[in-house]
Amino acid sequence: MGSGGPMRSGYMATDFFAMLTEDLARPIRDRLSQLDIDAEVSLAPPTRAGSGDLSFACHSLARFFRKAPQVIAEELATCFDSEPRVTQVETVSGFLNLYLDWTHVAPQILEWSRTDDGALGLSQTLKGRRILVEYSSPNTNKPLHLGHCRNIILGSTVARILKAAGGDVVRVNLVNDRGIHICKSMVAYQNFGHGATPDSSGLKSDHFIGHYYVLFDKAMNEEYLAYSQGLAEPMNKDDYFNSELSSLGSQTRKMLVDWEAGIPDVRELWSTMNAWCEAGFEETYQRMGVGFERVYHESQTYLLGKDLVAEGLDGGIFKYAANGAVVFDLETIGLNGEKAVLRADGTSVYVTQDIGTAVKRFEEYEFDQMVYVTGNEQDHHFRVLFGILESLKPNYAGKLKHLSYGMVELPDGKMKSREGTVVDADDLMDELQKAAADAGRSRWPHLTEEQLFTRAEAIAQGGLKYFLLKYAPVTTFVFDRERSISLEGETGAYCQYAYARATSMLRKLDNADVGVEPDYGVLSHEQAQAVLKAMLAFPTDVRTAALELKPSVLTKSTFELAKSFAAFYNHKDCRVIGAEPAAMAARAQLVRCARRMLGAGLELLGMVALEEM
Structure with missing residues (x-):
């Protein structure tokens, strides 16, 4: 499955706004060159409304001219006397x-915007x-839950951008398919499953697991409660789980030992349950329109890194602690303490595998x-991991990036999957689809139920993706x-609706406009200008989103184009159908081009561009 997005080979991609501002800055540069002044000249949209379409701050030139910025601006204004693309030059406060x-x-x-893929x-x-x-x-x-949705949507959208x-992008998934948490589900299935399967239970396979x-x-809580009743100072729940007193804890720990030893019946159960769970994940991925070029499994990677630790010991990057563990001195990367990379018994820890x-x-x-792409609770882990990797492999410096994101909370607080109070991704998407369908029945009475639910699914997926992406990742x-x-x-x-309109x-x-000579003067109208400006900003916003790994820049840009188009569409002086032919032809071109760019924004966000809403 490809990483999506409107990418293809052999395309022509230019940034019209960049070329325009470069062209218009040239007369100023030429004037400065004549005066032997080497200074940066950059035109940009003004920050204050009513200050023109492009602006240049002359304040940085004061040290060269030894004049007030306002005087410099007035002198440079003459650079545009014969520029046909500039109708007025204004000088205000430098x-x-x-x-x-x-x-x-x-x-x-x-x-x-009609012909160039840079648009x-x-x-x-x-x-x-x-x-x-x-x-x-x-x-x-x-199963995957709402928090996973943010991770998946953020990661897949960053890949598209x-x-x-x-970029030559490879989408990677590391499936955590081993460890004590996996064994808990296996023990519960042995104790309470009675041979059930996803098919026999009627549950989606990852929900079944x-x-x-x-x-x-639930069983562990009951067991711990029975143990602790009547005790003045019972051990805490984690210590109890890891003690021989806990039947479920003992079974789970033995399950992990047997798995690592390769006991056939344990490996068979593990393979079966993991296959069920991953089949369920794949259904959800397909529904969300995401995929991967490379999938790793922790069961295949957890032993990696030990040889690198030995190499680091020889090179003085790691050392032995007093307890026999191999550790990395965190002070070498500006942190306090030490980080174990091998236990005293020679077994790996999590960071060893990541290395x-x-x-x-x-x-x-x-x-x-x-x-x-992970939540911000792992910020410290990745700072340590990157520090170790760059110490072992100096050529990795600057190549490792943690795209950290904040948590998604619900109106009634955070989610806990062990207690079954988490919002599952599938259930949430079903909810959103049903709500969109219920709202759409009266709006689209001509649709069959199948057509209605297809459209509702596009709106639900688009709504979920846009909402999770419109906030900066750290939020x-x-x-x-x-x-x-x-x-x-x-x-x-809202963005899908603008495209549909x-x-x-x-x-x-x-095609009533085809062959009609357009009157482009009608596009000087304020609402038409706003659409054109939003179109000009779009390519820069996509590049910014890519370089900063911040899809929220793209959601905002797509929304600004949709909003400006809606204002144009609704304005009485910007009619397309029913307008005088030359005006109709010019405005129709604007509609076609805005639609093309709106479609590109929706596609980059992983959303369906609906033809009707």
């Missing part, structure tokens, strides 16, 4: 403000760079960047089910 002649510029923008956000910014993006990384003892920016994980926790897996990936792919926020699929406000459905308008127009 700023040189340019007003574009939209009658002149608009047709150039429309031609670019779709494609670029060569990251050409030649191989980038691995690891996301999802589920445990095979429970990086690919749009020209999660049911036994919850059963284990080995990272090196294995570099050997396989020779990546230029490895992006790990912790509360997920609002109703707002996520609303047609109003900054939502995925453009499609509907063009359908009704039925």
Whole structure:
């Protein structure tokens, strides 16, 4: 499965806005060159409304001219006396403000946005760079939940944006399919399963496994309660689990020992239950429209890294602690204490596996960047991991990135999967789809139930993705089910609706504008200008989202285009159908081009561009 997005070979991708501002900055550069002044000249949209379309701050030139910035601005204003794309030059408080002649510029923008894939956000910014993006990384003892949704949607969208920016992207999943938590589900199934299967129970296979994980926790709580009753100072629950007093704890620990020893019946049960769980994950991935080029399993990687630890010992990067463990001195990377990389008995710890897996990936792919997408509770872990890796392999410096994100909370608090109070991803998506379908029955009475649910699914998926992406990754926020699929406000459905309205308008127009000479003067209208400006900003926003690993920049850009289009669509002076033919032809071109770019934004966000809503 490819990493998605509007990428293809042999395309032409330019950034019209970058070219325009470069062209318009040239007269200023030429004037400065004549005066032997070497200074940066960059035009950008003004930060204050009513200050033109592009602005240049002359304050940095004061030391060269030895004049006030306002005087410099007034002198430089004459650079544009013969520039046809600039209709007015204004100087205010040392700023040189340019007003574009939209009658002149608009047709150039429309031609670019109609034919150039740079308008779709494609670029060569990251050409030649191989980038691995690891996301999802589920445990095979429970279904995916809302927190996984943020991880998966963030990781898959970052992968699409990086690919749009020209990167050679490899999507990676590391399935956590071994360990004590996996054994808990296995023990519960042995004790309470009675030979049941996902088919016999009527449950989706990963939910079936999660049911036994919850059963284990419930049985463990009951066992601990029976133990602790009447005791003045009972041991805490974790210590009890790890003691010989706990029947379930003893069974679970033995299960792990037997698994590591390769006991056939334990391995067979493990294989069966993991296969069930992963089949369920795959259904959810397909529903969300995501996939991977490479899937690793912890059961195949957990022994990696021991040889690297031995190598690091020889090189003085690691040392023996007093208790016999092999440790890394965290002070070498600006932290306090030590981090064990091998226990005293020679067994691995979690970071040992991560060290080995990272090196294995570099050997396989020779990546230029490895992006790990995980929650911010792992910030310290990755700082330590990267410090160790860069000490062992100095050529990894600058190539390892932790895309850390905040938690998704519910109106009634956080989620706990062991207690069965977590919001499962499948259940949440079903809820959103049903809500969208219920809202759509009266809006689209002509649709069959199958058509209705197909459309509702697109709205539900789009709403979920947009809501989880519109916040910067570091942000912790509360997920609002109703707002996520609303047609109003900054939502995925709002953006989908803008695309559908453009499609509907063009359908009704039925190519009536073809062959008609357009009057581009009508695109000087404020609402049309706003659409053109949003279109110009889109490619830069996609590149920024890629370089900063911040899809929220793309959601905002897509929304701004949708919002400006809605304002244009609704304005009485911007009618397309029924307008005078020349005006109709110009506005129809704007609608077509805005629709094309809206579709690109939705595709990069992993959303379906609906033809009707």
